[in-house]
Amino acid sequence: MTGRFRNWLDDRLNNLKIKKKLFLLYFYCMILPLVLTDAVIIGLIVKREYDTKQETSRGIVSAVKYSLNSAAEETVMLSKNIYFNKYINEFLNTEFQSTLDYYNQYQELLKDSLFDSSLGTSNSIIRMYADNGTIVNGGRFWRMESVEEEKWYRDFMDSGQNMQMYFYYEDAGPTNPSPVKKLSFVRKLDRYKRDKYNKLLRIDLDYNAINQGMTMANYGGDVYVCSETGQILLSNTGLGNSSQNYSYISSVGYRSGEYTERMAFYGQELTIYVMPYSSGVGEVMIKSFPILVLMLLINVLFPWIFMNALRRNFVERIGFLSRIFNYSVEGRLEEIKSIHGTDEIASLMRNYNIMAQKTNSLIETVYKSRLKQQEMNIARQKAELLALHGQINPHFLFNILENIRMRSVLKQEYETADMIEQLAVMERQYVEWGTDMVTIGEEKKFVEAYLRLQKYRFGDRLSYSIEIQEECAGYKIPKLSLVTFAENSCVHGIEDKAAKCWIFVKAYRQEEKLYLEVEDTGSGMPESYLYYLRERMENANIEMLREKGRVGVINACLRLKMQTDGNIHFSLESEKMVGTIVTISAPVKYFREGDKDAEGTVSR
Incomplete structure (x- = not known):
């Protein structure tokens, strides 16, 4: 029964606003106990005075009876x-x-x-x-x-x-x-x-003598000895004198409820009325009524003022916290800037700030992930557009290249036919962007095809070496990223140097990092351009792709940065007439297929 009542009470209280709960607290825990306590005290005082008057009256009646x-x-x-x-x-x-x-x-x-x-x-x-x-x-x-x-x-x-x-x-x-x-x-x-x-x-x-005896007696109250008809026969009040006829009890303002007692007095029924003098408590209470009212107001108003201040402190802060939960700026939870006090509400506000910070951080992470996903898609689309801009009717071009290759085979120009085949492979990779990610093993084939074309062009002036560590062959990187750096070595390193040159392409793992290297022994680059290109590689972004000029290296760097969430390092070293080396290093976890899915930061 107790548990059922408690559950019922909890259900009712849970549906009340805090303001009303505080009012109920004030009423039931302050006003009601105060009223009940005062009522009990006043009741006890009144009862005590009544009992005292009754006891006094009984004593007076006994004295009057004894005297008569x-x-x-x-x-x-x-x-x-x-x-x-x-x-x-x-x-x-x-x-x-x-x-x-x-x-x-x-x-x-x-x-x-x-x-x-x-x-x-x-x-x-x-x-x-x-x-x-x-x-x-x-x-x-x-x-x-x-x-x-x-x-x-x-x-x-x-x-x-x-x-x-x-x-x-x-x-x-x-x-x-x-x-x-x-x-x-x-x-x-x-x-x-x-x-x-x-x-x-x-x-x-x-x-x-009898009447005078009653008058002289200190009874402590007014005494009236009356007949059955209400005539005042004897009294200690000095009412009238012996020559005046008897007056009636109704003429002296006798109040009903005062003490009375009947007495058989040798054949005559008498009624003794007693109105004892007040003990003074009632009179003091009446005289002190303004003070009592003032004290009552103090007992009511002071707790009400304090309760009202407590209500404002409690309800307004809870209301503010409730509003702040529903308020957000650009998808972010607003933090509470000024928190005063050390009570439970202040602690709740501080915990809210901690939650808001974590939530905002999580929102920012998700937004950044989506933004990077969009940027990667845009970069891929940009690369596709750039590739499309570099060709006119690619299907027609592929058919022409295939005709030329077959013609070369018929004329037994097998080397030319092989080069045309490699060129077709490269061009098809530039045009087909169904997926942006390939394994390093697949990328190796593209690099080899490109370098074979360049060797056909430069002859003995160009030699190349491709070394891919076996465990790295399955790691995935953006398509044509290594080819782009190999192309840059041919264009800026080999063309301007008449001596024999080498191009080295490597992929290997050291500890928990993957290293991609493209090195050439070409003509190198000026120091000013070296700094310029190094800065652009480190800070590659979408806006750079919209600029005129060669943006292939920037495109590759941007896609690699997106794949690794920016946790990648580009090293570019070059010396005039000695050569250039590009080293790319990043944690292995971004290139593993399973780890990338677990990280949730690589899009396709």
Whole structure:
């Protein structure tokens, strides 16, 4: 599976441009990790602050519960003492004869130590109610009818409970001169089921003290103790005062999602809302938002600038290298002239230059080979044209020569007939150019035919010697090349000298070189002409064949140079009235048939 995915990924990436690959590298290796890392860090910070707030809120709620329960338990204990006090119960059940009788028994009750111990020492206001019509309202004892119309009484009676903690707002009345918030604990005094009167206990807790206690407590957040309807019963924010009616939690801008916890408070369901003070991290982040944005931009822009510079450095050089591969001047690969750096691309460019140099060298070699092939063909065609220019209707000439030879045979002029036959052979070689290459053995026959003709002309003035080393007889050279030098010896050496002359023609091998020599003992040549001819032989070219005058030697030298790729040496030595010697030397490999094919430099 992993290998298949890797192959799929490689295929996709191989079809993307380098510019897009670098963008993907920037996005997936810089931007995405940066965003994910920052998101995780911010998420951890937010979660940490949230957890801290939750922990703080739970602590605050526990403290509030403890504070409320402490105040409530003291009140409940007080109500319990009253609930089990038989003197109080008997007093409430007594039918008084008159107001004076009520007053006297009330004083007796006060003298009882159990009554004082039942009431305790708290600041709570204690009132006991009974539907005993003989009770005189005032102090701690009241007739039930005095509160039957009040809301707290009706709510308590409707609840069906025996005891209840009750928050309420009491309007101005007989017991209080002005409206006030109250927290009361109401309990039925029904320990004795056979009592003929219903009795009720109400203990008014010190609301201001409880609320002030919450305000003074360092909770570390805003706390709201609310009723089921959302009224704010207690708070540490100093919200309103005891004379103002309860406000609602919706009026203080409470945000949903803040910590809340329900609490059963002696028959009343309370909800504690906590908005802990921020730990400062969020505020710091908000205040530092411009700096955070700046840092984010730096984290994004700086890598982008660097990546863009890297992209230009990478893509542009690769693009330049791609263009240079497709660019050539006159069939040659263009080399990169300025290469900077030592990275892999610079190394690739340098390797390209090496390849271009080798390729150009190979192209040049092939072109030169083709050019030499063309030059050889042109030289051969030139030689053919020169030969054609030197004859008029060669077939007619051959027929005439054959008639003359037969006539000489009929007249028994055998020597003349033989010379005419040799002349016909020579002329036919000059005219027939089906191939430009002959073996040295074949060339020897042409030289011998030519020299026999010249001996017929000069008689005893001319003698010749032809020596061909046996292993050299199979080497191939351009046709009539040796004949040309032999002819030059006859024309320029023998004709101008009356004394007897010799012509020596040799072909031999020494080590890995083939030597061709044509020597005569003729009249020689002037030193100025010697230098002139030597220079033309060394630098023979096609243009020289177009010049007027005798170009036979130049033709032979040019064809020999083409055969050997210029790896040939011409030596020309001459002395006046002593003679002339022409020595041609070149590596044997250019004259072997197999080696020439292997070299690929000799054309036909």
